Amino acid sequence: MNKTIKLILCIALTLFVGAIGGIATASGVNGWYLTLHKPVFNPPNYLFGPVWTVLYILMGISFYVILQSRNPILKTRAIVIFCIQLFLNFCWSFLFFKFHLVGFAFIEIIFIWVSILTMIITFYRINKTASYIQIPYLLWVSFAGILNGSIWALN
Numbered sequence: 119m120n121k122t123i124k125l126i127l128c129i130a131l132t133l134f135v136g137a138i139g140g141i142a143t144a145s146g147v148n149g150w151y152l153t154l155h156k157p158v159f160n161p162p163n164y165l166f167g168p169v170w171t172v173l174y175i176l177m178g179i180s181f182y183v184i185l186q187s188r189n190p191i192l193k194t195r196a197i198v199i200f201c202i203q204l205f206l207n208f209c210w211s212f213l214f215f216k217f218h219l220v221g222f223a224f225i226e227i228i229f230i231w232v233s234i235l236t237m238i239i240t241f242y243r244i245n246k247t248a249s250y251i252q253i254p255y256l257l258w259v260s261f262a263g264i265l266n267g268s269i270w271a272l273n
Contacts, residue, residue: 136174142211157272210230231260
């Protein structure tokens with residue numbers, strides 16, 4: 119497969135997963151979420167879409183780089199970890215925004231954080247750049263975890 123097409127498909131995959139999660143998010147942001155008590159450091163709602171879009175694009179690029187690896191054992195492990203973190207990421211929006219399970223979403227975001235850190239470490243063994251471009255994702259999920267935990271505590 120052409121490398122450009124493979125890169126586009128990797129980015130499209132992550133953006134697609136994010137878009138489906140975004141549908142669940144959109145249904146809650148303009149309704150239930152408005153009624154919650156939020157900490158003073160809660161960013162404006164319009165910031166989340168662009169930040170997540172950039173993070174999903176970085177995920178797709180990183181995944182593409184990993185798929186180029188010639189080490190089948192490390193590559194397979196990296197693909198599995200990538201898929202696990204992407205699935206956990208996907209589920210969070212439904213737990214929080216669709217089902218209003220703020221406490222479960224907080225527990226789940228801890229699993230996301232661990233899976234991202236595991237992904238970064240695994241990617242590092244294959245390609246340092248693929249690993250490094252996941253650091254903003256880890257930092258944003260760290261912030262999101264603190265935000266989720268604070269919203270849970272306040273409500």
